[in-house]
Amino acid sequence: MVELEDLPSVGEKTAQKLRDAGFADMMRLATATAKELAVKAEIGEGVAEKVIEAARKAESIDFETAYDVMERRRDVGRITVGSEAFNELIGGGIETQSITEVFGEFGSGKSQISHELAVTVQLPRDRGGLDGECVFIDTENTFRPERIEQISDGFELDHEEVLQKIHIARAFNSAHQILMADKINELIQNGSNIKLVIVDSLMAHFRAEYVGRESLATRQQKLNQHLHALQNIANTYNVAVFITNQVQARPDAFFGSPTKAIGGHVLGHASTYRIWLKKGLAGKRIARLVDSPHLPEGECVFKITSDGIVD
Ligand code: ADP
Incomplete structure (x- = not known):
């Protein structure tokens, strides 16, 4: 070496x-x-x-053949949730080496799925996990250890052990958020078996700090740098990156969805998978896969229970 x-x-x-x-x-x-x-x-x-x-x-970084790419794809791991319909929608679970984004309005279940994945990544591979640890970058103070306990109990895992394997970074502003993402490299190099990085929510600080048209270019440049760092971690260490995002209302939309994800093209291009969450009737949630390189668009319905996400 x-x-x-x-x-x-x-x-x-x-x-x-x-x-x-x-x-x-x-x-x-x-x-x-x-x-x-x-x-x-x-x-x-x-x-x-x-x-x-x-x-x-x-590292002999050069062109590689499609065969090499295929070989690397063989290493891709998947992290499932408790809803089979959701897993199926996204091709068997959220993938390592990729960024998966969920967006939706307040209360649509973004943080709930984040909490669930922080637990399920720790499951053994034959139970739909990756036997790995998790980094949770919390920008809005929405992380709740009590929720982790409930979901762990639902999966019959020892919740104290599960909590030990979730590394929380509370990010106070966008610069801090970028710094914490960079620090993940150190954590992994020091021996933590990180298989999942969650950023909940990606845009909250960027949106609050960069207000007005004149600051938009700077915001997008910083955001690009941040996403690049996350993608780099995903590729280098075979890690899944899961980000949550808010939506903005589009009062002028006559056709199609009246809301859209924020973050513009920079984010749109960085996420490999984009999932739109909506509230349905009777506490149900609808997930729609809106962007994926090799899966068809589609929808599924799931529920949020105290044990976590279920069909
Ligand atoms: P957001 O998309 O804003 O991140 P959340 O992921 O926080 O939304 O989802 C909040 C919703 O999750 C609540 O409205 C509630 O319906 C549901 N929820 C939260 N905790 C529980 C629980 N312990 N049992 C059942 N449902 C829950």
Whole structure:
């Protein structure tokens, strides 16, 4: 294995700076940009370029064949929820190496599904989990350990053990949120078996902080950087990323949906799977798959119970 110190222009001091900034392995370095690396590790941009170039060589990053892509897809893991209809809609569970987004109005069940996944990712593989741990980036203070206890009990898991394997980051503003996402790399490099990263909700801070047309470009640029970091974690460590998003009303829509997800094209393109949640009659919820690279559009109905999501 290539160590940081083996790279050209990297002495002991630079290696330490790289490690402190969360760039401890070759893949993480190889997929960084020179600017990002220079700023985060506090090294010159010239050095950063050389280090990245060398890391890319070490990881033999180049074109790959469709066969290689297919091989990598074989490693894709899936995390299920308690509703079979929901699992089927999304092709057997939410996927690692991808970003899955759910959006919907207040109370539509976004946080409930987040809590459920934080538990089910811990199930063994033969019960629809990945035997893994979870990072939960909570931006609106909606995380409730009591809910985790209830759902764990529903799955007959020891709720204390389950709580130990959920790493909560309470993000106070968008800069903090971006920082916490970057820190996930360190957590994984230090040995945590993270298989799921949840951001609930992705846009709340961005939406509150960047108000008005003139700040829109800056907001989208920061959001893009954040999503890029999340996708990078998903690919590098075979992790599933699950984000929740709000909707904005479209009073001018005569046809089609009267609401749409916020975040614009930047988010629309970053999410591999997009699921729209709606409230139905008698406490039911409707999930509609609106965007997926290889699954048909479709709908399903599920319920939220104290044990979690069920058919
Ligand atoms: P949001 O989309 O705003 O994140 P939530 O995921 O918080 O919405 O969903 C809230 C809804 O979940 C509540 O309106 C309620 O119907 C349901 N819910 C929350 N906790 C429970 C529970 N313990 N048992 C049954 N339903 C619950």
